[in-house]
Amino acid sequence: MPSEFKCSVCDLRLSGGRYHYHGLQDGYSGRTLLACRACGGQHAIEHAMQDRGPKSYPLLKVTVQSASTEAKSIIARRWLRKERSMSYNEALEAVRNLPLVLHDRAHLHVVEAVQKELDPLGVQLTVEVVGEHSNTSYGPIQADRLLFTPERQFGEHQQAWTIGPNITQDVGEICCALCGSAENLTAEIEPEIPCPSCNQGRLSLVSEWIT
Numbered sequence: 001m002p003s004e005f006k007c008s009v010c011d012l013r014l015s016g017g018r019y020h021y022h023g024l025q026d027g028y029s030g031r032t033l034l035a036c037r038a039c040g041g042q043h044a045i046e047h048a049m050q051d052r053g054p055k056s057y058p059l060l061k062v063t064v065q066s067a068s069t070e071a072k073s074i075i076a077r078r079w080l081r082k083e084r085s086m087s088y089n090e091a092l093e094a095v096r097n098l099p100l101v102l103h104d105r106a107h108l109h110v111v112e113a114v115q116k117e118l119d120p121l122g123v124q125l126t127v128e129v130v131g132e133h134s135n136t137s138y139g140p141i142q143a144d145r146l147l148f149t150p151e152r153q154f155g156e157h158q159q160a161w162t163i164g165p166n167i168t169q170d171v172g173e174i175c176c177a178l179c180g181s182a183e184n185l186t187a188e189i190e191p192e193i194p195c196p197s198c199n200q201g202r203l204s205l206v207s208e209w210i211t
């Protein structure tokens with residue numbers, strides 16, 4: 001959960017903490033905000049997704065080919081009435097005339113749930129691929145990378161981020177892009193420390209936010 005701090009004297013803003021992205025199209029799952037203890041420069045590490053999944057997901061058609069009388073009644077009651085909002089008579093009529101299409105374009109996890117429930121009842125199902133749904137997160141695997149704001153951040157107006165180099169080292173070994181010092185980037189900003197910009201004010205918590 002990121003936290004934002006500000007200096008009571010010079011209005012320097014610093015944020016620290018990790019959050020997750022909602023859209024994954026670029027191959028990054030989130031970022032960790034870091035600030036330099038020496039100069040107050042704002043940085044972030046963008047975390048690359050290690051698995052972007054398949055290019056597409058199959059869409060599947062599930063058909064009941066045969067079922068015992070008992071299984072038919074379960075399909076009618078649990079499936080058709082609940083999932084398709086059919087009346088009991090409509091549902092009974094539907095299972096009387098097999099084959100019956102249970103799903104016409106379902107994702108794999110839905111199909112697996114159907115199989116898990118109906119296989120033990122001896123229901124014969126067929127599953128066919130009828131299409132595909134493209135995976136918007138699919139793409140090349142990226143590397144973690146450093147982001148920073150080219151100048152220290154004062155006031156509420158958020159500066160644009162500059163994309164820095166890919167990183168493989170530990171956070172402690174990354175040098176500040178503004179002052180060049182090592183071992184000073186931190187995601188854990190302590191309130192009440194002297195401001196790294198003016199050295200006069202103290203940092204106080206402005207907000208904490210959840211994504």
Ligand SMILES: [Zn+2]
Nearest residue numbers: 036039176179
């Ligand atoms: Zn610095």
Ligand SMILES: [Zn+2]
Nearest residue numbers: 007010195198
């Ligand atoms: Zn200050």
